[in-house]
Amino acid sequence: MKPIAQLIVTAAAAAFSTSAIVAPAFAAAEAPDQLVKRVSSDVIDTVKSDKDIQGGNRNKIMDLVNSKILPYVDAQKMTQQAAGRYWRQASAEQQKQLSDEFRTLLVYTYSGALAQIKNETVEFKPFRADPADNDVEVQSQVNMSRGEPITLNYRLSKTPQGWKIYDINVLGAWLVQTYSSTFASEISKGGIDGLIKKLHDRNQQLASKPLQSPQK
């Protein structure tokens, strides 16, 4: 594997772990829908205004994902939910490895998606939740230049570090639910270590692959 890619992934992991701790204290006071709106417009504005990113500069996109999105994603909870009942069977070491690999995969996936933003806009639906709720859903849709809008919903839960996203719904399919059957079948084939290895291999493969910029 290319040493640069290895460096990037390590940097990504480091960036995440530090930013999770340093995650702004004022985030705790921010309402979940405000949080999602802010992060979403911030990221999209950055992508649209940066020529480098539009040209497919992988480093820049991953930096963006790590600095602006990852701090608000609870990768541990996402992995735990995707692993389902197998999570309890995993050792603490395995849990950590699994979370890290899954998070890295998500970083690559988000980066790939962001690289394709051209002139889409995001519209948020009215947010309805009880102020006392600890688990909410924020609904939005992405208006495409062609075709129907794509529904994009987020599930957030309240943590001591503020609201964090732990599941995403695109076009009616929840990410965690979709991954959980893949996780289950991989674990039944090769155990938790088998799943970790498969994720790791996939991440290495993605690291050496050039990012695809939008084709039109």
Added chain:
Amino acid sequence: MTTRTPSANLRTLGLAAAAGATLLLSGCASTNPKDPFEKFNRSMFTFNDTVDRVALKPTATVYKKVTPSFVQTGVGNFFGNLSDLWSSVNQFLQGKGKNGLNDFTRFAVNSTFGVLGVFDLAGPAGMPKHNEDLGQTLGYWGVPSGPYLMLPILGPSTVRDTAALPGDWWADPWTHLNDIPWRNSGILLRAVDQRASVLDASNLLEDAALDRYEFIRDGYLQRRTSKVLDTDKAQERAEKVQGRIDQVQEKVEQKLHVTTPKVDDGTEPAAGAVQNAPQGQDSAPNNPPTPAPVSSEPARK
């Protein structure tokens, strides 16, 4: 070849059906309860994938690169317009009058002012596109989706939706075109255009999915359930119901000359606020139970 008697034809048909059923059921040895036809589905998936990789995707890639975007939009609009008519029929069949009128007006406006549907004038005018089909109508009326079924060429489906497919074909105006070359070219063009519109998404899918077959299956089933239940409209419906409940409550209060003390949690609850803060429970014990917000967790059918 000698002409066959009707009974011979029937027998052949029966044999063919039995063979087909055996093929389907032969995959049932070690069944995944979620996907009883998994063996068959996986082989269909491999077949479809090969056809896609060898023929459809390269064609769609070239089409996307070479064709001016306004032409692509026009093609998409034209075929989309044809589906609006059937969508409107299905909306009415589901009792969704407003949406039915919406889709019918889309079809009417775009076919005339939009020059046979090439220009989508209705969308920007506030009439969004819906995509109702016979499978969703059946689902709406309670027909369970049945197991996942991967169809050759046509892609992922379910048993219910496959059964509904002939209905959708019959309703597709394009298939009634008498000129065979035009009809076939049109069908091909529509397929290429649709493939081109999901090109970027499918590239992303290859990166994100560990096992593409499973990823597509689970994503498709969730999406299909979400379409049948119209979960994107679920919150609107919940709010409408809540609004009506509030109206009834007001009327009751007026008649009885009773005011229920509002629960004061510091913020004025909006008319459609999700109901975890029930109002004035002690003095109005006959409050109708507040409906739980419709969950967007798709029910596993």
